[in-house]
Amino acid sequence: MIPMTTEDNNDALNERHRSRMQRKKAVVDAKIAAATDVRGVLLVNTGNGKGKSSSGFGMVIRAMGHDMQVGVVQFIKGAIPTGEERFLRRFPEQCSFHVMGEGYTWETQDRTRDIEKAQAAWACARELLNDPTVGLVLLDELNIALKYHYLDEQTVLADLRARPPAQHVVITGRGAPPELIDAADTVTDMTLVKHAFSQGIQAQPGVEL
Amino acid sequence: MIPMTTEDNNDALNERHRSRMQRKKAVVDAKIAAATDVRGVLLVNTGNGKGKSSSGFGMVIRAMGHDMQVGVVQFIKGAIPTGEERFLRRFPEQCSFHVMGEGYTWETQDRTRDIEKAQAAWACARELLNDPTVGLVLLDELNIALKYHYLDEQTVLADLRARPPAQHVVITGRGAPPELIDAADTVTDMTLVKHAFSQGIQAQPGVEL
Numbered sequence: 111m112i113p114m115t116t117e118d119n120n121d122a123l124n125e126r127h128r129s130r131m132q133r134k135k136a137v138v139d140a141k142i143a144a145a146t147d148v149r150g151v152l153l154v155n156t157g158n159g160k161g162k163s164s165s166g167f168g169m170v171i172r173a174m175g176h177d178m179q180v181g182v183v184q185f186i187k188g189a190i191p192t193g194e195e196r197f198l199r200r201f202p203e204q205c206s207f208h209v210m211g212e213g214y215t216w217e218t219q220d221r222t223r224d225i226e227k228a229q230a231a232w233a234c235a236r237e238l239l240n241d242p243t244v245g246l247v248l249l250d251e252l253n254i255a256l257k258y259h260y261l262d263e264q265t266v267l268a269d270l271r272a273r274p275p276a277q278h279v280v281i282t283g284r285g286a287p288p289e290l291i292d293a294a295d296t297v298t299d300m301t302l303v304k305h306a307f308s309q310g311i312q313a314q315p316g317v318e319l
Numbered sequence: 320m321i322p323m324t325t326e327d328n329n330d331a332l333n334e335r336h337r338s339r340m341q342r343k344k345a346v347v348d349a350k351i352a353a354a355t356d357v358r359g360v361l362l363v364n365t366g367n368g369k370g371k372s373s374s375g376f377g378m379v380i381r382a383m384g385h386d387m388q389v390g391v392v393q394f395i396k397g398a399i400p401t402g403e404e405r406f407l408r409r410f411p412e413q414c415s416f417h418v419m420g421e422g423y424t425w426e427t428q429d430r431t432r433d434i435e436k437a438q439a440a441w442a443c444a445r446e447l448l449n450d451p452t453v454g455l456v457l458l459d460e461l462n463i464a465l466k467y468h469y470l471d472e473q474t475v476l477a478d479l480r481a482r483p484p485a486q487h488v489v490i491t492g493r494g495a496p497p498e499l500i501d502a503a504d505t506v507t508d509m510t511l512v513k514h515a516f517s518q519g520i521q522a523q524p525g526v527e528l
Binding site for chain 1: 343358366374381423507508514
């Protein structure tokens with residue numbers, strides 16, 4: 111028997127790759143053909159790992175790249191100006207940016223004031239959710255306001271259901287309530303594998319801030 | 320015994336909240352005090368859920384908001400122009416954007432060509448990883464190129480280790496190899512809870528594209 115050369119091996123590998131990819135393409139194409147519904151989607155980013163808010167902001171610029179109007183409401187956060195806020199405030203004609211929090215719950219330590227702030231933030235969110243010219247709304251850290259019962263969950267769910275049919279909404283924060291997960295179309299649990307902070311690395315501009 | 324009024328109840332609730340938040344603040348503050356290391360971090364977004372690339376793009380604008388120079392290299396992706404590409408190409412002086420892929424592996428079905436493309440993309444990535452003026456580099460879908468062995472993992476790891484000490488790098492894609500996870504400072508597994516696509520909803524501009 112003549113031993114296979116490297117080239118023969120490579121040809122065999124390439125051929126196996128092609129036929130595997132052809133089978134995969136058939137599966138993917140069938141799924142794409144089945145997904146015919148076009149409507150605004152409700153996305154929830156929850157879990158203890160990094161990436162919930164940043165993924166929301168990635169979708170904000172994705173939408174802006176398609177010339178959509180976008181709106182951002184930041185619940186809870188607000189004590190520290192962030193890079194995303196500084197950046198997106200450059201585009202007031204395309205992105206309406208509302209920082210409505212005063213800091214994490216363990217910083218404010220004032221439940222009554224936190225509730226007032228959360229309710230003002232929801233009033234602001236509701237305006238965006240009523241505006242069919244807004245293509246995507248990011249409700250950053252809303253899950254925290256729900257988890258602490260700063261907002262009435264049923265009101266929030268009803269307002270989300272009543273939004274314009276083509277409008278996309280992204281909700282972020284740890285501890286998304288089960289009813290919100292039920293109502294959502296796409297849910298990701300950002301699962302912590304490891305975090306630089308736990309290894310003694312400071313939160314840094316461009317990464318966490 | 321005089322029954323508690325609603326106001327008393329609320330006062331008690333507020334007081335419990337305050338003391339719980341004071342304890343939480345002490346824990347958080349101690350962690351912040353312990354995290355004194357300032358250096359470029361290596362972040363990996365992996366897993367089967369949505370949010371890996373979008374989180375990377377959120378960090379890109381976060382860094383841009385802090386007036387950092389950023390670089391993006393897209394491995395694999397490239398067949399379909401995306402919103403994030405359209406948006407970020409508006410800022411050529413601050414963001415160098417390189418689309419180096421030709422589409423998903425099941426679309427190209429050509430291993431030899433995929434390898435050539437991945438290696439050209441790595442040459443481009445290496446230039447960014449050699450440039451200390453670039454504060455953050457996003458290597459989008461690099462994990463896919465590693466998973467298919469389109470690139471030599473040891474070369475990639477060595478180039479990442481040799482980058483400027485203050486430079487942040489975000490790597491995305493399913494199936495991050497274990498050695499990359501070991502090398503990273505922050506790793507998130509974007510765990511799929513559910514996805515609109517599986518419920519018959521098309522990939523839409525501003526959300527997936």
